[in-house]
Amino acid sequence: MTTRDLKIKSINYRKKILKYIRGANAGHTGGSLSSTDILNVLYNHVLNVSPANFSSPDRDRYIQSKGHCVEALFVVLADQGFFPEEDLNTLCKYKSHYIGHPTRKVKGIEQNTGALGHGLPISTGIALAAKMDKKDFRVFTLLGDGEIPEGSNWEAALSAAHYKLDNLCAIIDKNNLQITASTATVMNTDPLDKKFESFGWAVKEVNGNDVDALKTIFDNLPFEKGKPSLVIAHTIKGKGVSYMENELKWHHGVPDKEQYDLAIQELDSALTEL
Protein backbone atom coordinates (compact mmCIF):
# COMPACT_ATOMS: atom_id res chain seq x y z
CA MET A 1 0.00 0.00 0.00
CA THR A 2 1.37 3.42 -0.92
CA THR A 3 2.14 6.03 1.67
CA ARG A 4 -0.66 8.21 0.28
CA ASP A 5 -3.15 5.35 0.57
CA LEU A 6 -2.08 4.78 4.17
CA LYS A 7 -2.46 8.47 4.95
CA ILE A 8 -5.98 8.45 3.49
CA LYS A 9 -6.80 5.41 5.61
CA SER A 10 -5.53 7.10 8.77
CA ILE A 11 -7.78 10.09 8.22
CA ASN A 12 -10.79 7.91 7.47
CA TYR A 13 -10.06 5.77 10.52
CA ARG A 14 -9.98 8.91 12.66
CA LYS A 15 -13.31 10.05 11.28
CA LYS A 16 -14.85 6.69 12.10
CA ILE A 17 -13.33 6.57 15.58
CA LEU A 18 -15.01 9.90 16.34
CA LYS A 19 -18.27 8.78 14.75
CA TYR A 20 -18.57 5.63 16.83
CA ILE A 21 -17.36 7.23 20.06
CA ARG A 22 -19.98 9.89 19.57
CA GLY A 23 -22.59 7.21 18.85
CA ALA A 24 -21.67 5.33 22.00
CA ASN A 25 -21.29 8.51 24.01
CA ALA A 26 -18.20 6.84 25.45
CA GLY A 27 -14.67 5.94 24.48
CA HIS A 28 -11.01 6.77 24.79
CA THR A 29 -10.74 9.43 22.15
CA GLY A 30 -7.26 10.86 22.68
CA GLY A 31 -5.41 7.54 22.84
CA SER A 32 -7.35 6.03 19.96
CA LEU A 33 -6.32 8.99 17.80
CA SER A 34 -2.69 8.81 18.93
CA SER A 35 -2.44 5.11 18.05
CA THR A 36 -4.36 5.22 14.75
CA ASP A 37 -1.31 5.41 12.50
CA ILE A 38 0.42 2.56 14.34
CA LEU A 39 -2.60 0.27 13.93
CA ASN A 40 -2.99 1.38 10.32
CA VAL A 41 0.58 0.44 9.41
CA LEU A 42 0.45 -2.80 11.40
CA TYR A 43 -2.73 -4.11 9.78
CA ASN A 44 -2.16 -2.73 6.27
CA HIS A 45 1.58 -3.23 5.94
CA VAL A 46 3.05 -5.52 8.59
CA LEU A 47 0.81 -8.20 10.06
CA ASN A 48 0.15 -11.47 8.31
CA VAL A 49 -3.36 -11.67 9.68
CA SER A 50 -6.74 -11.50 7.99
CA PRO A 51 -10.25 -12.87 8.44
CA ALA A 52 -9.23 -15.74 6.14
CA ASN A 53 -6.23 -16.88 8.18
CA PHE A 54 -7.40 -15.87 11.65
CA SER A 55 -7.73 -19.47 12.82
CA SER A 56 -4.35 -20.45 11.40
CA PRO A 57 -1.71 -21.23 14.04
CA ASP A 58 0.82 -19.51 11.77
CA ARG A 59 -0.82 -16.06 11.73
CA ASP A 60 0.93 -13.08 13.25
CA ARG A 61 -0.52 -12.02 16.60
CA TYR A 62 -1.46 -8.53 17.72
CA ILE A 63 -2.27 -8.02 21.41
CA GLN A 64 -3.50 -4.60 22.46
CA SER A 65 -2.24 -4.07 25.96
CA LYS A 66 -3.70 -0.54 26.08
CA GLY A 67 -7.12 -2.11 25.71
CA HIS A 68 -9.02 1.08 26.47
CA CYS A 69 -8.18 2.42 23.01
CA VAL A 70 -10.26 -0.33 21.48
CA GLU A 71 -12.19 2.08 19.26
CA ALA A 72 -9.15 2.50 16.99
CA LEU A 73 -8.72 -1.27 16.86
CA PHE A 74 -12.41 -1.91 16.10
CA VAL A 75 -12.37 0.58 13.22
CA VAL A 76 -9.25 -0.98 11.71
CA LEU A 77 -10.57 -4.55 12.15
CA ALA A 78 -13.84 -3.59 10.45
CA ASP A 79 -11.84 -2.14 7.55
CA GLN A 80 -9.93 -5.43 7.31
CA GLY A 81 -13.25 -7.26 6.94
CA PHE A 82 -13.32 -9.03 10.29
CA PHE A 83 -16.91 -7.84 10.83
CA PRO A 84 -19.36 -5.41 9.19
CA GLU A 85 -18.60 -1.84 10.13
CA GLU A 86 -22.25 -1.17 10.97
CA ASP A 87 -21.81 -3.51 13.97
CA LEU A 88 -19.99 -0.60 15.58
CA ASN A 89 -23.29 1.24 15.87
CA THR A 90 -23.85 -1.03 18.87
CA LEU A 91 -20.62 0.10 20.56
CA CYS A 92 -21.06 0.04 24.35
CA LYS A 93 -24.79 -0.67 23.96
CA TYR A 94 -26.77 -3.25 25.96
CA LYS A 95 -25.75 -6.82 25.03
CA SER A 96 -23.28 -5.69 22.34
CA HIS A 97 -19.99 -7.59 21.98
CA TYR A 98 -18.40 -4.26 21.03
CA ILE A 99 -17.59 -3.03 24.51
CA GLY A 100 -15.03 -0.55 25.79
CA HIS A 101 -12.16 -3.04 25.78
CA PRO A 102 -11.09 -5.87 23.46
CA THR A 103 -12.87 -9.20 23.91
CA ARG A 104 -12.55 -12.39 21.92
CA LYS A 105 -16.25 -12.31 21.22
CA VAL A 106 -15.27 -9.92 18.43
CA LYS A 107 -13.58 -11.61 15.48
CA GLY A 108 -10.03 -10.41 15.07
CA ILE A 109 -9.38 -9.93 18.78
CA GLU A 110 -6.74 -12.31 20.15
CA GLN A 111 -7.02 -11.77 23.90
CA ASN A 112 -9.32 -10.05 26.37
CA THR A 113 -7.41 -7.05 27.62
CA GLY A 114 -8.24 -3.87 29.48
CA ALA A 115 -6.47 -4.24 32.80
CA LEU A 116 -3.10 -2.67 32.12
CA GLY A 117 0.22 -4.47 32.17
CA HIS A 118 -1.15 -7.72 30.72
CA GLY A 119 -0.24 -7.51 27.03
CA LEU A 120 3.51 -7.96 27.34
CA PRO A 121 3.45 -11.12 29.52
CA ILE A 122 0.86 -12.78 27.26
CA SER A 123 2.79 -11.76 24.15
CA THR A 124 5.95 -13.16 25.70
CA GLY A 125 4.19 -16.51 26.16
CA ILE A 126 2.97 -16.49 22.57
CA ALA A 127 6.43 -15.63 21.25
CA LEU A 128 7.88 -18.47 23.36
CA ALA A 129 5.34 -20.89 21.89
CA ALA A 130 6.41 -19.82 18.37
CA LYS A 131 10.06 -20.49 19.23
CA MET A 132 9.20 -23.89 20.74
CA ASP A 133 7.31 -24.90 17.61
CA LYS A 134 9.90 -23.32 15.29
CA LYS A 135 7.21 -21.20 13.69
CA ASP A 136 7.94 -17.97 11.88
CA PHE A 137 4.99 -15.89 13.02
CA ARG A 138 5.60 -12.70 14.96
CA VAL A 139 3.95 -11.12 17.96
CA PHE A 140 3.18 -7.42 18.30
CA THR A 141 1.82 -5.71 21.38
CA LEU A 142 0.86 -2.08 21.83
CA LEU A 143 1.37 -0.49 25.24
CA GLY A 144 0.44 2.95 26.46
CA ASP A 145 3.13 5.02 28.11
CA GLY A 146 0.87 5.41 31.13
CA GLU A 147 0.86 1.64 31.81
CA ILE A 148 4.63 1.29 31.88
CA PRO A 149 4.83 1.52 35.73
CA GLU A 150 2.87 -1.77 36.02
CA GLY A 151 5.41 -4.22 37.45
CA SER A 152 4.21 -7.07 35.25
CA ASN A 153 5.63 -5.21 32.22
CA TRP A 154 9.09 -5.33 33.72
CA GLU A 155 8.73 -8.98 34.71
CA ALA A 156 7.88 -9.77 31.10
CA ALA A 157 10.61 -7.48 29.75
CA LEU A 158 13.15 -9.53 31.67
CA SER A 159 11.87 -12.86 30.44
CA ALA A 160 11.48 -11.79 26.79
CA ALA A 161 15.15 -10.82 26.74
CA HIS A 162 16.18 -13.91 28.74
CA TYR A 163 14.53 -16.14 26.13
CA LYS A 164 15.93 -14.07 23.22
CA LEU A 165 12.49 -13.50 21.73
CA ASP A 166 13.39 -11.62 18.57
CA ASN A 167 9.98 -12.58 17.18
CA LEU A 168 8.40 -10.18 19.69
CA CYS A 169 7.89 -6.48 19.05
CA ALA A 170 6.48 -4.18 21.70
CA ILE A 171 5.36 -0.72 20.72
CA ILE A 172 4.89 2.05 23.26
CA ASP A 173 2.39 4.68 22.17
CA LYS A 174 4.23 7.52 23.86
CA ASN A 175 1.72 10.34 23.81
CA ASN A 176 2.97 11.72 27.14
CA LEU A 177 -0.47 12.11 28.75
CA GLN A 178 -2.55 9.92 31.00
CA ILE A 179 -5.83 10.37 32.80
CA THR A 180 -4.48 12.48 35.67
CA ALA A 181 -1.82 14.63 34.03
CA SER A 182 1.32 14.33 31.94
CA THR A 183 3.03 10.96 32.25
CA ALA A 184 6.19 12.69 33.42
CA THR A 185 4.21 14.27 36.27
CA VAL A 186 2.29 11.17 37.33
CA MET A 187 5.26 8.81 37.23
CA ASN A 188 8.29 9.56 35.19
CA THR A 189 9.38 6.53 33.16
CA ASP A 190 12.05 8.20 31.04
CA PRO A 191 14.48 7.32 29.69
CA LEU A 192 12.53 4.36 28.28
CA ASP A 193 15.18 3.53 25.69
CA LYS A 194 17.93 3.11 28.26
CA LYS A 195 15.70 1.17 30.63
CA PHE A 196 14.68 -1.37 28.00
CA GLU A 197 18.19 -1.55 26.54
CA SER A 198 19.53 -2.37 29.97
CA PHE A 199 16.92 -5.14 30.17
CA GLY A 200 18.33 -6.62 26.96
CA TRP A 201 16.00 -5.19 24.33
CA ALA A 202 16.86 -3.59 21.00
CA VAL A 203 15.16 -0.21 20.91
CA LYS A 204 14.28 2.26 18.15
CA GLU A 205 12.34 5.49 18.29
CA VAL A 206 9.99 6.77 15.64
CA ASN A 207 7.41 9.43 14.95
CA GLY A 208 4.39 7.26 15.66
CA ASN A 209 2.10 9.46 13.61
CA ASP A 210 4.24 9.21 10.46
CA VAL A 211 3.10 6.19 8.44
CA ASP A 212 6.20 6.26 6.25
CA ALA A 213 8.53 6.24 9.24
CA LEU A 214 6.50 3.46 10.87
CA LYS A 215 6.72 1.35 7.69
CA THR A 216 10.49 1.70 7.66
CA ILE A 217 10.82 0.83 11.35
CA PHE A 218 8.68 -2.29 11.09
CA ASP A 219 10.43 -3.36 7.87
CA ASN A 220 13.63 -3.59 9.88
CA LEU A 221 12.46 -6.07 12.50
CA PRO A 222 14.03 -7.64 14.38
CA PHE A 223 16.30 -4.75 15.25
CA GLU A 224 18.87 -7.20 16.55
CA LYS A 225 18.96 -10.96 16.21
CA GLY A 226 18.37 -12.66 19.54
CA LYS A 227 16.73 -9.65 21.18
CA PRO A 228 13.12 -8.55 21.52
CA SER A 229 12.42 -5.25 19.75
CA LEU A 230 10.88 -2.15 21.27
CA VAL A 231 9.49 0.69 19.19
CA ILE A 232 9.07 3.90 21.15
CA ALA A 233 6.45 5.63 19.05
CA HIS A 234 6.31 9.36 19.79
CA THR A 235 2.73 10.36 19.18
CA ILE A 236 0.33 13.18 19.84
CA LYS A 237 -2.69 12.43 21.97
CA GLY A 238 -5.79 13.49 20.02
CA LYS A 239 -3.76 13.55 16.76
CA GLY A 240 -5.58 14.92 13.74
CA VAL A 241 -8.09 17.13 15.53
CA SER A 242 -6.31 20.33 16.47
CA TYR A 243 -8.44 21.25 19.46
CA MET A 244 -7.99 17.75 20.91
CA GLU A 245 -4.24 17.50 20.40
CA ASN A 246 -2.25 17.34 23.65
CA GLU A 247 -5.37 18.25 25.63
CA LEU A 248 -5.87 16.10 28.71
CA LYS A 249 -9.64 16.39 28.73
CA TRP A 250 -9.87 14.33 25.52
CA HIS A 251 -8.42 11.26 27.27
CA HIS A 252 -11.96 9.98 27.35
CA GLY A 253 -13.85 13.08 26.33
CA VAL A 254 -16.76 12.65 23.89
CA PRO A 255 -17.33 15.48 21.40
CA ASP A 256 -20.73 17.16 21.29
CA LYS A 257 -22.45 17.79 17.95
CA GLU A 258 -20.69 21.06 17.29
CA GLN A 259 -17.27 19.71 18.30
CA TYR A 260 -17.83 16.60 16.21
CA ASP A 261 -18.75 18.59 13.11
CA LEU A 262 -15.69 20.76 13.58
CA ALA A 263 -13.44 17.69 13.89
CA ILE A 264 -14.89 16.04 10.77
CA GLN A 265 -14.51 19.29 8.87
CA GLU A 266 -10.83 19.45 9.79
CA LEU A 267 -10.23 15.80 8.87
CA ASP A 268 -12.08 16.22 5.55
CA SER A 269 -9.98 19.23 4.80
CA ALA A 270 -6.84 17.18 5.52
CA LEU A 271 -8.12 14.56 3.07
CA THR A 272 -8.45 17.09 0.27
CA GLU A 273 -4.90 18.22 0.85
CA LEU A 274 -3.49 14.74 0.20
Place this chain on the structure above:
Amino acid sequence: MSEQINTNTYKANLEIFSETLQRLASGDRNIIAVTSDSRGSGKLVPFGKKFPEQMVEVGIAEQNLVGVAAGLASCGKKVYAVSPACFLTARALEQIKNDVAYSDNPVKVVGISAGVSYGPLGSTHHSLHDYAALRAINNIIIVAPADNFETEQAIELASATNQPIYLRFGKKPMPPLKEVNEDVFTFGKGRIITDGNDVAIIAAGETVYPALQAAKRLKEKNIAATVVSMHTIKPLDTGLLKTVAGKCKAIVTVEEHSVYGGLGEACASFLLQNGMGKPFKIIGIPDEYTVTGSQQDIFNHYGISEKGIADVVLSLLNN
Protein backbone atom coordinates in the same frame (compact mmCIF):
# COMPACT_ATOMS: atom_id res chain seq x y z
CA MET B 1 -4.60 -37.76 68.42
CA SER B 2 -4.55 -38.32 64.70
CA GLU B 3 -2.75 -41.30 63.32
CA GLN B 4 0.88 -40.49 62.60
CA ILE B 5 1.46 -40.99 58.89
CA ASN B 6 4.47 -43.10 58.03
CA THR B 7 6.37 -41.01 55.51
CA ASN B 8 8.25 -44.04 54.26
CA THR B 9 5.06 -45.70 53.12
CA TYR B 10 3.14 -42.93 51.45
CA LYS B 11 3.89 -40.24 48.91
CA ALA B 12 2.90 -36.62 48.94
CA ASN B 13 0.39 -35.53 46.30
CA LEU B 14 3.09 -33.14 45.12
CA GLU B 15 5.34 -36.10 44.26
CA ILE B 16 2.50 -37.75 42.37
CA PHE B 17 1.97 -34.52 40.47
CA SER B 18 5.61 -34.53 39.39
CA GLU B 19 5.63 -38.20 38.43
CA THR B 20 2.37 -37.92 36.51
CA LEU B 21 3.50 -34.81 34.65
CA GLN B 22 6.73 -36.57 33.60
CA ARG B 23 4.76 -39.51 32.33
CA LEU B 24 2.42 -37.25 30.36
CA ALA B 25 5.29 -35.15 28.98
CA SER B 26 7.18 -38.16 27.68
CA GLY B 27 4.42 -38.78 25.17
CA ASP B 28 3.36 -35.22 24.47
CA ARG B 29 5.78 -32.41 23.71
CA ASN B 30 2.97 -29.88 24.17
CA ILE B 31 2.98 -30.51 27.94
CA ILE B 32 4.76 -27.48 29.40
CA ALA B 33 5.61 -26.66 33.02
CA VAL B 34 6.08 -22.98 33.83
CA THR B 35 7.76 -22.22 37.15
CA SER B 36 8.71 -19.15 39.16
CA ASP B 37 11.88 -20.44 40.84
CA SER B 38 9.49 -23.10 42.12
CA ARG B 39 10.80 -26.25 40.43
CA GLY B 40 12.34 -27.43 43.70
CA SER B 41 9.25 -26.83 45.80
CA GLY B 42 7.17 -28.29 42.97
CA LYS B 43 9.31 -31.46 42.83
CA LEU B 44 9.91 -30.62 39.18
CA VAL B 45 13.70 -30.84 39.10
CA PRO B 46 13.57 -34.29 37.43
CA PHE B 47 11.00 -32.94 34.95
CA GLY B 48 13.36 -30.09 34.07
CA LYS B 49 16.26 -32.48 33.56
CA LYS B 50 14.31 -34.88 31.38
CA PHE B 51 12.36 -32.28 29.41
CA PRO B 52 14.38 -29.05 29.37
CA GLU B 53 12.56 -27.91 26.23
CA GLN B 54 9.22 -28.31 27.98
CA MET B 55 10.02 -26.23 31.02
CA VAL B 56 9.85 -22.45 31.17
CA GLU B 57 11.40 -20.63 34.11
CA VAL B 58 10.27 -17.04 34.65
CA GLY B 59 12.05 -16.30 37.91
CA ILE B 60 10.24 -15.05 40.97
CA ALA B 61 7.53 -13.21 39.05
CA GLU B 62 4.09 -14.74 39.52
CA GLN B 63 2.17 -12.23 37.41
CA ASN B 64 4.42 -12.96 34.48
CA LEU B 65 4.19 -16.68 35.25
CA VAL B 66 0.46 -16.66 34.63
CA GLY B 67 0.56 -14.20 31.71
CA VAL B 68 3.23 -16.23 29.91
CA ALA B 69 1.30 -19.43 30.66
CA ALA B 70 -1.81 -17.87 29.11
CA GLY B 71 0.11 -16.90 25.98
CA LEU B 72 1.53 -20.41 25.65
CA ALA B 73 -1.90 -21.98 26.19
CA SER B 74 -3.42 -19.73 23.52
CA CYS B 75 -1.05 -21.43 21.05
CA GLY B 76 -2.21 -24.93 21.97
CA LYS B 77 0.29 -25.77 24.70
CA LYS B 78 -0.95 -27.79 27.70
CA VAL B 79 0.47 -25.52 30.32
CA TYR B 80 0.88 -26.25 34.03
CA ALA B 81 1.72 -22.96 35.78
CA VAL B 82 3.26 -24.08 39.04
CA SER B 83 3.90 -21.92 42.08
CA PRO B 84 3.09 -21.92 45.80
CA ALA B 85 -0.67 -21.41 46.10
CA CYS B 86 -0.24 -18.45 48.45
CA PHE B 87 1.58 -16.32 45.86
CA LEU B 88 -0.06 -17.70 42.75
CA THR B 89 -3.63 -16.97 43.78
CA ALA B 90 -3.00 -13.62 45.44
CA ARG B 91 -0.28 -11.82 43.54
CA ALA B 92 -1.38 -13.17 40.17
CA LEU B 93 -5.11 -13.15 40.83
CA GLU B 94 -5.78 -10.56 38.14
CA GLN B 95 -3.83 -12.62 35.61
CA ILE B 96 -5.82 -15.72 36.58
CA LYS B 97 -9.04 -13.74 36.21
CA ASN B 98 -8.28 -11.92 32.95
CA ASP B 99 -5.60 -13.82 31.08
CA VAL B 100 -6.76 -17.35 31.98
CA ALA B 101 -10.45 -17.40 32.92
CA TYR B 102 -11.90 -14.39 31.05
CA SER B 103 -9.78 -14.92 27.96
CA ASP B 104 -10.55 -18.66 28.17
CA ASN B 105 -6.95 -19.82 27.89
CA PRO B 106 -6.95 -23.38 29.25
CA VAL B 107 -4.05 -23.03 31.68
CA LYS B 108 -3.72 -25.53 34.51
CA VAL B 109 -2.97 -23.22 37.42
CA VAL B 110 -1.23 -25.43 39.99
CA GLY B 111 -1.08 -24.13 43.57
CA ILE B 112 1.48 -26.18 45.46
CA SER B 113 2.07 -26.35 49.24
CA ALA B 114 -1.46 -25.07 49.62
CA GLY B 115 -3.45 -24.21 52.72
CA VAL B 116 -1.19 -24.29 55.75
CA SER B 117 1.31 -26.78 54.28
CA TYR B 118 4.08 -24.29 55.02
CA GLY B 119 2.93 -24.30 58.67
CA PRO B 120 5.57 -22.46 60.70
CA LEU B 121 6.58 -20.20 57.81
CA GLY B 122 3.52 -18.20 58.72
CA SER B 123 0.58 -16.47 57.13
CA THR B 124 2.50 -14.95 54.20
CA HIS B 125 2.93 -18.53 53.02
CA HIS B 126 -0.56 -19.80 53.79
CA SER B 127 -3.31 -19.87 51.17
CA LEU B 128 -6.61 -19.78 53.01
CA HIS B 129 -8.33 -17.47 50.53
CA ASP B 130 -7.90 -19.28 47.23
CA TYR B 131 -11.20 -21.18 47.06
CA ALA B 132 -13.08 -18.02 47.97
CA ALA B 133 -11.26 -15.79 45.50
CA LEU B 134 -11.47 -18.24 42.62
CA ARG B 135 -15.06 -19.33 43.28
CA ALA B 136 -16.12 -15.78 42.48
CA ILE B 137 -14.35 -15.91 39.11
CA ASN B 138 -16.28 -17.36 36.19
CA ASN B 139 -14.84 -20.13 34.01
CA ILE B 140 -12.29 -21.89 36.19
CA ILE B 141 -12.63 -25.37 37.67
CA ILE B 142 -11.31 -25.61 41.26
CA VAL B 143 -9.92 -28.99 42.32
CA ALA B 144 -8.27 -30.12 45.56
CA PRO B 145 -7.39 -33.82 45.25
CA ALA B 146 -7.21 -35.71 48.54
CA ASP B 147 -4.90 -38.65 47.98
CA ASN B 148 -2.40 -39.96 45.45
CA PHE B 149 -5.11 -41.61 43.37
CA GLU B 150 -7.14 -38.43 43.06
CA THR B 151 -4.03 -36.40 42.31
CA GLU B 152 -2.88 -38.65 39.50
CA GLN B 153 -6.38 -38.71 38.04
CA ALA B 154 -6.74 -34.95 38.31
CA ILE B 155 -3.41 -34.22 36.62
CA GLU B 156 -4.21 -36.62 33.78
CA LEU B 157 -7.73 -35.32 33.33
CA ALA B 158 -6.50 -31.72 33.38
CA SER B 159 -4.21 -32.37 30.41
CA ALA B 160 -7.23 -33.48 28.39
CA THR B 161 -9.49 -30.65 29.57
CA ASN B 162 -9.65 -27.58 27.36
CA GLN B 163 -10.79 -25.26 30.13
CA PRO B 164 -9.03 -23.22 32.82
CA ILE B 165 -8.40 -25.29 35.97
CA TYR B 166 -6.98 -24.54 39.40
CA LEU B 167 -5.38 -27.58 41.04
CA ARG B 168 -4.39 -27.31 44.66
CA PHE B 169 -2.53 -29.73 46.91
CA GLY B 170 -0.07 -30.01 49.75
CA LYS B 171 3.20 -31.74 50.42
CA LYS B 172 2.38 -34.12 53.23
CA PRO B 173 2.53 -37.87 52.48
CA MET B 174 -1.08 -38.96 52.01
CA PRO B 175 -2.44 -42.46 52.66
CA PRO B 176 -5.02 -43.81 50.21
CA LEU B 177 -8.65 -43.14 51.09
CA LYS B 178 -9.72 -46.47 49.65
CA GLU B 179 -7.93 -49.81 49.40
CA VAL B 180 -9.20 -50.25 45.86
CA ASN B 181 -10.18 -47.38 43.61
CA GLU B 182 -12.81 -48.71 41.28
CA ASP B 183 -14.69 -45.47 40.76
CA VAL B 184 -14.19 -43.14 37.84
CA PHE B 185 -12.67 -39.80 38.77
CA THR B 186 -14.43 -36.88 37.12
CA PHE B 187 -14.23 -33.16 37.82
CA GLY B 188 -17.47 -32.04 39.45
CA LYS B 189 -18.35 -35.46 40.88
CA GLY B 190 -17.54 -36.03 44.55
CA ARG B 191 -16.40 -39.44 45.76
CA ILE B 192 -18.19 -41.30 48.54
CA ILE B 193 -15.45 -42.83 50.66
CA THR B 194 -17.68 -44.37 53.31
CA ASP B 195 -21.45 -44.54 53.41
CA GLY B 196 -23.73 -43.98 56.38
CA ASN B 197 -27.07 -42.38 57.22
CA ASP B 198 -26.43 -40.46 60.43
CA VAL B 199 -24.10 -37.69 59.34
CA ALA B 200 -22.38 -36.52 56.17
CA ILE B 201 -18.81 -35.26 56.46
CA ILE B 202 -17.91 -33.42 53.28
CA ALA B 203 -14.23 -32.60 52.98
CA ALA B 204 -11.65 -31.63 50.37
CA GLY B 205 -7.91 -32.04 49.89
CA GLU B 206 -5.79 -33.17 52.82
CA THR B 207 -8.69 -32.83 55.25
CA VAL B 208 -10.53 -35.85 53.82
CA TYR B 209 -8.17 -38.20 55.60
CA PRO B 210 -8.89 -36.89 59.14
CA ALA B 211 -12.59 -36.87 58.18
CA LEU B 212 -12.29 -40.56 57.39
CA GLN B 213 -10.53 -41.20 60.71
CA ALA B 214 -13.32 -39.31 62.49
CA ALA B 215 -15.89 -41.55 60.76
CA LYS B 216 -14.09 -44.62 62.10
CA ARG B 217 -14.13 -43.18 65.62
CA LEU B 218 -17.84 -42.37 65.29
CA LYS B 219 -18.56 -45.89 64.12
CA GLU B 220 -17.37 -47.13 67.50
CA LYS B 221 -20.20 -45.06 68.96
CA ASN B 222 -22.65 -46.57 66.47
CA ILE B 223 -22.83 -43.42 64.39
CA ALA B 224 -22.71 -44.10 60.67
CA ALA B 225 -21.09 -41.36 58.64
CA THR B 226 -20.96 -40.71 54.93
CA VAL B 227 -17.57 -39.26 54.09
CA VAL B 228 -17.35 -37.43 50.78
CA SER B 229 -14.17 -36.32 49.09
CA MET B 230 -15.53 -33.20 47.42
CA HIS B 231 -12.37 -32.75 45.40
CA THR B 232 -14.04 -30.32 43.01
CA ILE B 233 -15.00 -27.16 44.85
CA LYS B 234 -16.42 -25.66 41.67
CA PRO B 235 -18.51 -26.81 39.93
CA LEU B 236 -19.92 -28.32 43.11
CA ASP B 237 -21.50 -31.77 42.95
CA THR B 238 -24.97 -30.59 43.93
CA GLY B 239 -26.52 -33.94 43.03
CA LEU B 240 -24.41 -35.68 45.63
CA LEU B 241 -25.16 -32.92 48.14
CA LYS B 242 -28.88 -33.48 47.63
CA THR B 243 -28.45 -37.21 48.15
CA VAL B 244 -26.52 -36.92 51.40
CA ALA B 245 -28.76 -34.13 52.71
CA GLY B 246 -31.75 -36.31 51.97
CA LYS B 247 -30.56 -39.21 54.08
CA CYS B 248 -28.35 -37.75 56.82
CA LYS B 249 -29.43 -35.95 60.00
CA ALA B 250 -26.55 -33.47 59.98
CA ILE B 251 -23.81 -32.19 57.71
CA VAL B 252 -20.26 -31.18 58.58
CA THR B 253 -17.81 -29.73 56.07
CA VAL B 254 -14.03 -29.73 56.50
CA GLU B 255 -11.46 -27.71 54.58
CA GLU B 256 -7.93 -26.37 54.81
CA HIS B 257 -9.19 -22.88 54.06
CA SER B 258 -10.85 -19.95 55.74
CA VAL B 259 -14.35 -20.75 56.94
CA TYR B 260 -15.36 -17.83 54.73
CA GLY B 261 -16.11 -18.42 51.06
CA GLY B 262 -14.86 -21.97 50.68
CA LEU B 263 -16.30 -25.47 50.45
CA GLY B 264 -18.48 -25.11 53.54
CA GLU B 265 -20.18 -21.92 52.45
CA ALA B 266 -20.63 -23.32 48.94
CA CYS B 267 -22.46 -26.34 50.38
CA ALA B 268 -24.48 -24.23 52.83
CA SER B 269 -25.55 -21.84 50.10
CA PHE B 270 -26.81 -24.63 47.88
CA LEU B 271 -28.62 -26.50 50.64
CA LEU B 272 -30.33 -23.45 52.09
CA GLN B 273 -31.43 -22.12 48.73
CA ASN B 274 -32.90 -25.49 47.86
CA GLY B 275 -34.86 -25.93 51.06
CA MET B 276 -32.57 -28.65 52.34
CA GLY B 277 -31.27 -27.00 55.49
CA LYS B 278 -29.86 -29.41 58.08
CA PRO B 279 -27.90 -29.03 61.30
CA PHE B 280 -24.68 -27.80 59.72
CA LYS B 281 -21.15 -26.88 60.76
CA ILE B 282 -18.15 -25.63 58.81
CA ILE B 283 -14.76 -26.77 60.08
CA GLY B 284 -11.85 -24.75 58.74
CA ILE B 285 -9.57 -21.93 59.71
CA PRO B 286 -11.44 -19.15 61.51
CA ASP B 287 -11.06 -15.49 60.53
CA GLU B 288 -7.67 -14.97 62.09
CA TYR B 289 -3.97 -15.31 61.28
CA THR B 290 -3.32 -18.85 62.37
CA VAL B 291 -1.66 -20.09 65.49
CA THR B 292 1.98 -20.93 64.82
CA GLY B 293 3.12 -24.48 64.34
CA SER B 294 3.33 -27.27 61.81
CA GLN B 295 0.46 -28.08 59.48
CA GLN B 296 -0.55 -30.85 61.89
CA ASP B 297 -0.33 -28.46 64.88
CA ILE B 298 -2.58 -25.99 63.06
CA PHE B 299 -5.01 -28.74 62.05
CA ASN B 300 -5.20 -29.99 65.65
CA HIS B 301 -5.60 -26.47 67.04
CA TYR B 302 -8.61 -25.72 64.86
CA GLY B 303 -10.18 -29.15 65.10
CA ILE B 304 -9.27 -30.37 61.63
CA SER B 305 -8.53 -33.71 63.21
CA GLU B 306 -10.07 -37.06 64.01
CA LYS B 307 -11.14 -35.86 67.45
CA GLY B 308 -12.10 -32.35 66.41
CA ILE B 309 -14.33 -33.50 63.58
CA ALA B 310 -15.89 -36.32 65.65
CA ASP B 311 -16.63 -33.90 68.49
CA VAL B 312 -18.41 -31.49 66.14
CA VAL B 313 -20.51 -34.34 64.76
CA LEU B 314 -21.46 -35.55 68.25
CA SER B 315 -22.37 -32.04 69.31
CA LEU B 316 -24.55 -31.51 66.20
CA LEU B 317 -26.33 -34.85 66.62
CA ASN B 318 -26.89 -34.34 70.37
CA ASN B 319 -28.47 -30.97 69.79
